[in-house]
Amino acid sequence: MENTFEQSLKELEQVVSNLEKGDLTLEKAIENFEKGINLSKECNKKLDDAEKKINILVNKDGENIEENFIPEE
Amino acid sequence: MAREIFKSNIPVVSAVGHETDFTICDFVSDLRAPTPSAAAELVYPSEVEILSKIDSLNIRLKTSILNIIERRKQYLESLKKSRLEKTPQDLIAKYRLIIDNLTKNLETGISKVLTAYRTNYEKQVALLDSLSPLKTMSRGYSIATNKSGKVISRKKDITIGEDINIKVIDGNILAKIEEVN
16 A cells, blocks of 8 residues: 555655664665655655645636546556 | 694695695695596506616616625635635645755765765775785885795794895895895
């Protein structure tokens, strides 16, 4: 099951904290960094999807039209 | 009766007599009509007037109801603009900021880690370099070995007259032991 936005954000915070502590091996540090970058992209994408959904739900030419929003895979 | 008519708060139209006759009633009433039919005509507004009045009332009714609806519509719009739409948008903006900061920290963090490891590595390399025999040799030291390649480090390692090899930084020197003291 895919993570919620909050879960991804929490993981990102954890990864940054790990890296900042400074006691990781080189391999682990790079691993954490990669994970962090991916989480950051994931979170931004979730925010983009949320924004799109809001824009679809909001007035279009004075009428409220709700369409089904399918997130791009 | 005349006095009562005069006192009356209700408007009175007098239509008692015939056309040309005048009664006391006629003088104390609010309006005098020559005949009862005429009275009815005088009192009652014309059809055109009535229809016109209905029309204008219709228009006022329509305008009022449209105004009420318009005000409700505007209220709804302002509700949407204020909390409904703004809240998620504010939230999204806030989260974007948080993510940007975290990403910056991520990059700073890995950069620090790499710098630390590189510094340590360079330190080790420098140490290794300084301990290298070649470094020592470039400072003027040489390595003496006997015919079998064993390094000469003690007096007992050689005998007088023996051929030895002295390795210096830029080559080898063949020598013969003359004296030991």
